[in-house]
Amino acid sequence: MKNTFLSGCLLFCISAAPAFAEWGFSGGQTPNAFIQTGDMTLELQCDRLRFAPAGYPDSEDIVGKQSLSIRFMKNGSTEVGSFQAGQENATLRIVDNYPVEVVFQDSADYQFILDQIAANAILNLSMADQDVSYGLFDLKGSGKAIRSLRSSCGSTPQAGNSTMEAPEGVVYCGGGQVKRQIEYLILDKAQGEWDAIVTVNGETMRAMTAYSYFGNAQPPQGFVVALLGEDQSEFLVFKDGNNNWIEYGDYQYNQCN
Structure with a gap:
């Protein structure tokens, strides 16, 4: 269920509390920094983020609107920045039947988001056109996880890998x-x-x-x-x-x- 986001009050309340859990990092072929709770997950990959809200209707709502507001807060009540992901700067779609995946057109936008997540205390993923939150995440420990992510992504094979077999067929x-x-x-x-x-x-x-x-x-x-x-x-x-x-x-x- 969506929670009403009130910028003038503390968000640490029963109806709109941030997800308290430890940030983790997973290496391998698809490195990711993540935070997982009983009903929500946020996963940051090298070039995209995946958000599984509390319910599938929220995923449908985000993709149907093709918009997601990514708000950064330095404490429970003070917003210090935001990024509006939409059709003009990102691709939003449902993957694996549930999470919403946001792929950014400009890598600089995603790097800005990673910087803000690492630097602040609360992340609010909400509707772009009104103060309704899909999910709140505690960012304690996110800085370390994002440093590991960036370090691993820097060593991930990039385009033009000579070991990759070129396709043959229609040109x-x-x-x-x-x-x-x-x-x-x-x-x-x-x-x-x-x-x-x-x-x-x-x-x-x-x-x-x-x-x-x-x-x-x-x-x-x-x-x-x-x-x-x-x-x-x-x-x-x-x-x-x-x-x-x-x-x-x-x-x-x-x-x-």
């Missing part, structure tokens, strides 16, 4: 002043969250597939899948009859082999 060509050649491959066995690879002009990166990229809106005719690259790029794959193309940025790339 897409086009672009504006900068011409590009794009290929992709859906993997038979996912590597953690990454279940595809994309090659652009010979450089290969991991990607995540999104078949419900447009949320509740009707997808354009011919839409097949969205490929969300680990560098936060987005490739929309289309097939309509004998026509195959990819939309990337402001350009369309048509099959050329």
Whole structure:
């Protein structure tokens, strides 16, 4: 159940209390800093966050509105900053049937969020248009967990890893002043969250597939899948009859082999 957020009073009350739990860190293929309570979880990965609210209706509400207010508080009553995640700067979607995943278009935005989480006392995830909270989290110990996350993410293999096999199949060509050649491959066995690879002009990166990229809106005719690259790029794959193309940025790339 959503809790009404009152900026003029303490949030440490029964109806709107922050989640008291210790922050943890998990390394491995998908490093993450996290805090988990009986009914809510917040997970910070290298380039995105995942929030599992107390109930599935809240996940649906966040994704339906395509907005989430990320508020930083230095104590129980004083807000010192916020970030409004929405369609103009992030992709919000439900993953694994429950958590809301927020993928930021600009890595600087996510780094700002990590900085604020590490520096403050309370995190309030709420509706962007009104004072209604989806969840409150205690940030004690978050600084250490985020330092571990950043250290691990710095050593995570990046795009263009020479050990990654380049895809072979349909090739897409086009672009504006900068011409590009794009290929992709859906993997038979996912590597953690990454279940595809994309090659652009010979450089290969991991990607995540999104078949419900447009949320509740009707997808354009011919839409097949969205490929969300680990560098936060987005490739929309289309097939309509004998026509195959990819939309990337402001350009369309048509099959050329």
